[in-house]
Amino acid sequence: MATRTVEVARGVPELAAERAVTWPRRTKARLSNGLEVILAESHSIPKFHGELFFRSGNAAVADRTPGLGEMTATVVRTGTAKRVSRQIEEDLRRIGADLSSSAGADTSAISFAGLAEFPEPLLGLVNELAREATFPEAEFERERRQKLEEVKLERTQPGFLASERLRKVLFGAHPYGQVSPSEAQVAAYKREDLQAVYRESYAPENALLLLVGDFDSQETLKTAEKVFGEWKGAKPATKTSAAPPNPRGRRVYLVHVPGAVQTQVLAGCHAITRKHPDWVKLGLTNSLYGGAFNSRLVMNIREDKGYTYSPRSGVNALRQHGYFSVSAAVRNDVVAASLTEIFYEMDRLRSVPVSRAELADAQNYLSGVFSMGLATQDGLLSQLSTVALNELPDDHLETYRQKVRALTPEDLLATARKYLDSANMQIVVVGDRAQIEEQAALFGELEIYDAQGTRLS
Amino acid sequence: MKRLHIAMESTTLANGLKVVIAPDSTAPVVTVGVYYKIGFRLEPRGRSGFAHLFEHMMFQGSANAPKMQHIKLINSSGGVLNGSTSYDVTNYYQAVPSNALERVLWLEADRMRALKVDDENLKNQRDVVKEEVRVNVMNQPYGGFPWLDMPPVAFRNWANAHNFYGDFADLDAADLADVQAFFKTYYVPNNSVLLVLGDVKAAEGIALAEKYFEGIPAGAAPHFADPTEPEQTEERHGFVEEKFGTLPAMAIGYLMPKRRTADWCAMALLDQALHGGRAGRLYRDLVLEKQIAVEADGGIDDIFGYNGPTQMTTRILHKPEFINETALAAFDLVIREVLENGISADELEQLKVKWRSDYYATLEGGRGGYMPKYGLMHLLACFTLFDNEPQLVNTILEGFLNVTREEIQAAGEKYLRKEKRAIVFRNPVKAGLPAKADAKEAA
Numbered sequence: 001m002a003t004r005t006v007e008v009a010r011g012v013p014e015l016a017a018e019r020a021v022t023w024p025r026r027t028k029a030r031l032s033n034g035l036e037v038i039l040a041e042s043h044s045i046p047k048f049h050g051e052l053f054f055r056s057g058n059a060a061v062a063d064r065t066p067g068l069g070e071m072t073a074t075v076v077r078t079g080t081a082k083r084v085s086r087q088i089e090e091d092l093r094r095i096g097a098d099l100s101s102s103a104g105a106d107t108s109a110i111s112f113a114g115l116a117e118f119p120e121p122l123l124g125l126v127n128e129l130a131r132e133a134t135f136p137e138a139e140f141e142r143e144r145r146q147k148l149e150e151v152k153l154e155r156t157q158p159g160f161l162a163s164e165r166l167r168k169v170l171f172g173a174h175p176y177g178q179v180s181p182s183e184a185q186v187a188a189y190k191r192e193d194l195q196a197v198y199r200e201s202y203a204p205e206n207a208l209l210l211l212v213g214d215f216d217s218q219e220t221l222k223t224a225e226k227v228f229g230e231w232k233g234a235k236p237a238t239k240t241s242a243a244p245p246n247p248r249g250r251r252v253y254l255v256h257v258p259g260a261v262q263t264q265v266l267a268g269c270h271a272i273t274r275k276h277p278d279w280v281k282l283g284l285t286n287s288l289y290g291g292a293f294n295s296r297l298v299m300n301i302r303e304d305k306g307y308t309y310s311p312r313s314g315v316n317a318l319r320q321h322g323y324f325s326v327s328a329a330v331r332n333d334v335v336a337a338s339l340t341e342i343f344y345e346m347d348r349l350r351s352v353p354v355s356r357a358e359l360a361d362a363q364n365y366l367s368g369v370f371s372m373g374l375a376t377q378d379g380l381l382s383q384l385s386t387v388a389l390n391e392l393p394d395d396h397l398e399t400y401r402q403k404v405r406a407l408t409p410e411d412l413l414a415t416a417r418k419y420l421d422s423a424n425m426q427i428v429v430v431g432d433r434a435q436i437e438e439q440a441a442l443f444g445e446l447e448i449y450d451a452q453g454t455r456l457s
Numbered sequence: 458m459k460r461l462h463i464a465m466e467s468t469t470l471a472n473g474l475k476v477v478i479a480p481d482s483t484a485p486v487v488t489v490g491v492y493y494k495i496g497f498r499l500e501p502r503g504r505s506g507f508a509h510l511f512e513h514m515m516f517q518g519s520a521n522a523p524k525m526q527h528i529k530l531i532n533s534s535g536g537v538l539n540g541s542t543s544y545d546v547t548n549y550y551q552a553v554p555s556n557a558l559e560r561v562l563w564l565e566a567d568r569m570r571a572l573k574v575d576d577e578n579l580k581n582q583r584d585v586v587k588e589e590v591r592v593n594v595m596n597q598p599y600g601g602f603p604w605l606d607m608p609p610v611a612f613r614n615w616a617n618a619h620n621f622y623g624d625f626a627d628l629d630a631a632d633l634a635d636v637q638a639f640f641k642t643y644y645v646p647n648n649s650v651l652l653v654l655g656d657v658k659a660a661e662g663i664a665l666a667e668k669y670f671e672g673i674p675a676g677a678a679p680h681f682a683d684p685t686e687p688e689q690t691e692e693r694h695g696f697v698e699e700k701f702g703t704l705p706a707m708a709i710g711y712l713m714p715k716r717r718t719a720d721w722c723a724m725a726l727l728d729q730a731l732h733g734g735r736a737g738r739l740y741r742d743l744v745l746e747k748q749i750a751v752e753a754d755g756g757i758d759d760i761f762g763y764n765g766p767t768q769m770t771t772r773i774l775h776k777p778e779f780i781n782e783t784a785l786a787a788f789d790l791v792i793r794e795v796l797e798n799g800i801s802a803d804e805l806e807q808l809k810v811k812w813r814s815d816y817y818a819t820l821e822g823g824r825g826g827y828m829p830k831y832g833l834m835h836l837l838a839c840f841t842l843f844d845n846e847p848q849l850v851n852t853i854l855e856g857f858l859n860v861t862r863e864e865i866q867a868a869g870e871k872y873l874r875k876e877k878r879a880i881v882f883r884n885p886v887k888a889g890l891p892a893k894a895d896a897k898e899a900a
Contacts, residue, residue, distance in 0.1 A: 007523035007524070007526070008523070008526065009521055009522040009523065009526040009530060010521045011521050011563075012521075012522070012530060012560060012563065012564075013559040013560045013563050014560075015534060015556045015557055015560065016555075016556040016557075016558070016559065017556060018485075018554065018556045019485035019554070019555055019556060019656065020485070021484075021485055042483075043483075044481070044483055044821055045461055045817040045818070045820060045821045046459035046460070046461055046817060047814065047817050047818065047821075085745065086741065086745075089734070089735045089736035089741070090736055090807060092736065093733070093736040093807040093808070093810070093811045094806075094807045094810060095810065096810040096811050096813060096814025096815075097814070098734070098814075098818075113818065114814065115459075115810070115813070115814050115817075116459055117458065117459055142745070142748055145748070145776075146744075146751060149703070149704060149751045149776060150751070152703045153598065153702065153703050153704060153751075153774075156598040156701040156702050156703060157597065157598060158596060158597070214459075257701075259700060260596055261591055261595050261596050262588065262591040262592060262595070262596040292532050293528050293531075293532055293537075293538070294525070294528045294529045294532040294533065299525060302585055303524070303525055303528075303581065303585075304581070305581075305584075306580070306581040306582070306583075306584030306585050306588075307584070307588070308585070308588050309585050309586070309588040309589035309592055310588075310589070310592060329588060329591065329592040329596070330588065331584075331587075331588060331591075360533075361529070361532065361533035362533075364533050364534060364535045365532045365533060365535055365536075367535060368534065368535015368536055368553065368554045368557075369535065369536075369537060369827075371484065371485065371486060371535075371554065372484075372486055372537070372552060372827060372829055374483070374484035374485075374486070375483060375484040375486050375552075375655070375829035375830070376821050376829050376830075377821065378821075379829065
């Protein structure tokens with residue numbers, strides 16, 4: 001609860017009339033080989049940004065071993081039938097391009113940006129990586145050893161340990177339950193396993209090519225057909241995964257980091273995906289709760305109480321399931337006090353309707369920030385990929401603001417009651433056990449783990 | 458070759474405030490920045506971390522917009538905001554739908570005219586800043602490495618060598634009188650620049666700047682401490698314990714030339730040759746080929762935005778089966794190779810194309826992807842405050858594209874010298890590094 005009354009500003013200029021937001025025209029096409037292409041022009045700088053997505057990530061092959069999608073993507077860029085690793089890197093530099101390849105839970109992607117004057121060489125290289133990666137033995141071995149060091153290192157980061165534990169608790173044996181492989185799993189990676197993933201997933205019928213930048217869409221579409229047209233391959237069969245657990249009642253998971261001088265708090269519960277009809281409602285509710293600088297949670301535990309620098313909440317929309325979470329890195333002696341306020345603000349939204357004025361502020365925020373994506377090439381690319389990968393309606397960009405504006409205090413109350421599931425939040429605290437165990441135990445039955453994931457008590 | 462030209466208009470108001478307007482109607486969004494020419498380098502002695510703490514105080518209330526109101530008014534107009542402190546400047550910025558432009562200018566003018574904060578605000582933000590330091594530095598593996606570890610090793614002048622985030626004792630000692638004195642000294646219109654970028658017409662932007670800012674009285678021209686370093690004549694070493702991480706680490710920093718000299722352009726290209734991602738010589742050699750390091754990156758930080766001694770810094774995290782000396786020897790070989798053989802015409806051509814492409818990306822680049830035109834704003838601000846020439850944003854590229862192989866080699870010989878560098882070793886306390894005798898040698 002805030003302890004200080006808020007004074008209002010005097011003499012603030014009114015807002016002028018809103019200027020219309022016009023999203024650029026999208027050119028959508030399917031190449032002769034089934035590859036879906038979406039292009040949008042943006043002439044802000046003489047460059048273009050692109051992403052070649054594959055609709056299979058780590059989750060699709062988690063039944064083999066965790067992180068296999070990511071490892072495959074990592075090694076993809078290290079050699080093709082035509083170019084060795086060093087050649088690839090120098091050729092990229094020669095055309096002023098950046099490129100990365102990675103995989104998340106639901107997609108694998110080759111992301112790139114380059115000068116507008118060299119579209120064909122860059123798309124040509126992307127095509128080569130998508131079709132003719134050779135997974136050279138020595139490159140694979142180096143990346144595997146590199147990965148081993150990375151998975152050891154991430155266990156020393158409080159943010160990683162917190163999200164790893166929360167995902168385990170919320171998703172259990174579902175592929176979303178393991179965010180990163182163990183050392184033993186990385187040690188057992190085989191080059192052949194990567195090649196199998198590559199053969200199955202990196203196929204045009206499983207892919208989406210997005211291009212945004214300083215080009216003529218029709219001309220670039222022709223270039224894409226010329227470059228990618230010969231590539232063939234079918235969509236892999238989709239597997240259904242076991243339903244994730246549905247934890248009832250608050251429980252607390254303490255990850256013990258000896259000597260930690262701060263505690264990472266993370267609490268979460270199941271929510272919805274972006275395709276769900278309640279998505280916009282939950283987005284607005286979240287922005288009021290802890291999703292914006294002037295949200296209730298930030299004003300409370302940062303600006304009023306000074307417990308933390310970086311509190312925030314968000315809805316994490318994975319493709320099959322979404323979850324709501326709230327996090328803050330707090331001073332060790334205010335772990336219990338911070339959790340109390342985290343739940344207080346959740347319960348307040350669940351019991352008292354928001355005022356019209358506060359609702360209007362939040363509506364303005366969400367619709368204003370949404371349009372920022374228009375201003376830059378990579379911002380626009382990210383908006384377009386959200387729409388396409390989540391299979392949202394074509395007019396999503398044009399209608400979103402209107403949907404936000406239509407919501408009422410009653411909508412928010414119902415949404416908070418449904419999804420800010422205060423009574424069933426799963427709480428993770430990462431810190432020094434000696435300093436925080438008693439505080440943590442006040443909020444539910446306590447399980448204690450070390451940073452390696454071994455249960456201590 | 459397609460060139461980018463940024464249209465702009467600039468002026469100086471009667472109170473000395475510089476104004477730059479860069480219109481672009483691509484999106485109905487406007488980015489507004491106010492830069493003050495004071496960073497953590499020149500904050501008061503005994504008050505380490507104060508420039509940054511003060512930045513937080515600028516969000517704590519002004520004469521007509523009390524605590525929380527600035528943030529609330531920007532967010533509820535559909536915008537985002539933040540501020541940051543660096544070596545030589547502190548900035549405040551927001552991106553909003555363009556119908557909120559007047560409101561933003563009113564807010565920025567209000568806090569430039571009269572900051573209004575109390576002890577409770579100061580205590581609150583001191584607590585917030587301590588958690589910021591914990592989450593970014595004290596409770597993170599390799600937190601602050603090397604940006605906080607390097608200065609005390611590399612430099613002798615307090616201005617360059619102190620803890621920029623601040624010793625907690627210094628943060629605790631700061632009081633409201635310090636806040637007001639700092640505000641009065643440095644936060645005067647004649648020590649700052651206002652930038653308006655995006656959906657605004659040039660004449661309108663200038664008229665609005667006059668309307669809201671012209672009435673703010675000028676202050677005395679601030680006196681700046683001299684950040685000059687005594688000449689470095691020996692390699693310097695420092696050691697920091699890594700409390701959480703699993704890998705031995707080191708950072709090597711070489712003192713760089715002054716901004717806007719021929720050497721500066723040459724070193725920027727050499728930086729690109731050495732760092733510059735997976736194609737860079739250091740990553741290629743240490744990570745990809747010899748496989749000693751897990752990470753090898755770095756460069757000249759904020760190359761357009763420094764106004765005092767600065768370094769090109771390489772940050773290396775290496776595998777625990779190697780000792781620091783092995784990794785350093787491999788690093789030294791890469792430097793020696795480029796000094797002895799220079800770079801080829803083909804390599805230089807690649808570097809220039811990449812440099813140009815990166816420059817455009819910098820102009821468009823946001824902060825964390827949410828602040829359109831942050832990069833352009835930053836460059837315009839630095840070129841105005843340090844050079845009084847915002848148009849440099851359209852011409853500065855030439856100097857880099859004209860660099861020759863000979864200039865790069867000469868600059869390398871002049872600046873990549875052991876007696877001009879400092880090295881910080883940051884090794885894990887608990888990892889049990891192998892003793893020298895049975896450590897592996899690099900392949």
